[in-house]
Amino acid sequence: AQSVTQLGSHVSVSEGALVLLRCNYSSSVPPYLFWYVQYPNQGLQLLLKYTTGATLVKGINGFEAEFKKSETSFHLTKPSAHMSDAAEYFCAVSDRFGNEKLTFGTGTRLTIIP
Amino acid sequence: DSGVTQTPKHLITATGQRVTLRCSPRSGDLSVYWYQQSLDQGLQFLIQYYNGEERAKGNILERFSAQQFPDLHSELNLSSLELGDSALYFCASSGTGDEGPVTGELFFGEGSRLTVL
Numbered sequence: 697a698q699s700v701t702q703l704g705s706h707v708s709v710s711e712g713a714l715v716l717l718r719c720n721y722s723s724s725v726p727p728y729l730f731w732y733v734q735y736p737n738q739g740l741q742l743l744l745k746y747t748t749g750a751t752l753v754k755g756i757n758g759f760e761a762e763f764k765k766s767e768t769s770f771h772l773t774k775p776s777a778h779m780s781d782a783a784e785y786f787c788a789v790s791d792r793f794g795n796e797k798l799t800f801g802t803g804t805r806l807t808i809i810p
Numbered sequence: 811d812s813g814v815t816q817t818p819k820h821l822i823t824a825t826g827q828r829v830t831l832r833c834s835p836r837s838g839d840l841s842v843y844w845y846q847q848s849l850d851q852g853l854q855f856l857i858q859y860y861n862g863e864e865r866a867k868g869n870i871l872e873r874f875s876a877q878q879f880p881d882l883h884s885e886l887n888l889s890s891l892e893l894g895d896s897a898l899y900f901c902a903s904s905g906t907g908d909e910g911p912v913t914g915e916l917f918f919g920e921g922s923r924l925t926v927l
Contacts, residue, residue, distance in 0.1 A: 730915070739812060739900060739918035740853075786853065797843070797866050798916060800853040 698723045700787045702801035710809045715759075715774040717804050719787030722768065729770040730788040730798065731761055740786065746770065757781070782808045813837065816901050816919035824927055828889040831922045835882055835903030841865070842884040843904070843916060844876055848897040859884055891926045898923050 703718040721727055728747050732740040744755025751763040757780075761772045770787060784805045788798040813836035823829055835842050844856040846869075855868035859878035870876075873891075878884040888895060902916040 732918075737920070739814070739920045740902075740916075741812070741918070742915055745915060797855055797858055797868070799855070800845075802852045 698727065698789045698799050700789050700799060700801040702785075702787050702804050704804055705802065706805045706807065708807040708809055709777045711779055712776050715772070715777045715781065715806065717772040717785050717787075717806065719761075719770045719772065719801060720768050721770060721787075721789045723789055728790045729761075729763060730790075731755065731759070731770075731772050732786045732788060732800075734784045734786065734803075736783070743772070743785070777806075777808050779808050779810065782806055812917040812919065814901060814903050814917050814919035816899075816922050818922055819920065820923050820925075822925045822927065823891060825891055825893060827891050827926075828887065829891065829924065831886040831888070831899050831901075831924075833884045833886070833901030833903075833919060835884070835901070836905070836917050839903035839905055839917070840882065841904045842878055842882070843902040844870075844884070844886050845900040845902065846897045847900060847921070851897075853900075856886070888924070891924075893926050896924055896926045 699722045701720045730745045731743040733743050734740045743759050744753050746753050746763045754760045759774045784803045786803045787801040790798050815834040817832045840861045843858045846854045856870040857876050858866040862878050873889050876886045898921045900921045902918045904916050
């Protein structure tokens with residue numbers, strides 16, 4: 697069975713500071729990995745995904761994540777936080793063989809301090 | 811705008827009642843997924859349909875059922891409602907070819923917020 701663990705249900709960073717949201721996965725097969733963002737009163741929106749190829753993936757709004765197989769991690773980063781980044785972020789995993797059923801982490805709420 | 815439409819956006823009902831949530835997927839998407847989001851359980855996968863047939867089932871209660879119609883819209887039926895069923899219910903769809911799911915990317919609607927009193 698696949699799973700993801702997001703460390704830290706709440707993260708606060710100052711505007712302009714580095715954003716680091718942690719995600720570790722467990723999968724018996726090579727995984728597809730995703731980060732989704734949920735703004736208040738909205739549905740989830742894909743930020744970025746890793747399927748194959750380059751392990752550093754870039755997404756929307758300046759976010760990026762690096763797939764590290766040896767560490768079973770897929771941490772999300774952004775060099776400089778903006779007020780508009782305040783939202784809930786979900787890491788998700790699916791298996792590599794065409795299964796689009798995503799297993800989500802419990803989410804990390806990001807607060808930006810002015 | 812993801813292209814996935816869910817109705818109603820908000821629903822308040824009483825325990826023991828039955829409700830139906832509706833989802834229209836993105837144009838051309840064959841797969842529809844239902845997720846439940848609650849404070850204590852997080853985002854839980856309920857069920858997936860592909861081109862009218864059930865493909866995968868998750869933590870869906872026996873009181874809940876779903877179906878996908880020939881026009882590809884889907885409905886989630888919740889019956890004998892309990893207080894604990896209060897949650898945000900999301901529908902998502904995915905782009906698929908004839909060979910089945912490919913990309914792993916889901917497109918989410920804005921959800922239907924169910925409150926059971």
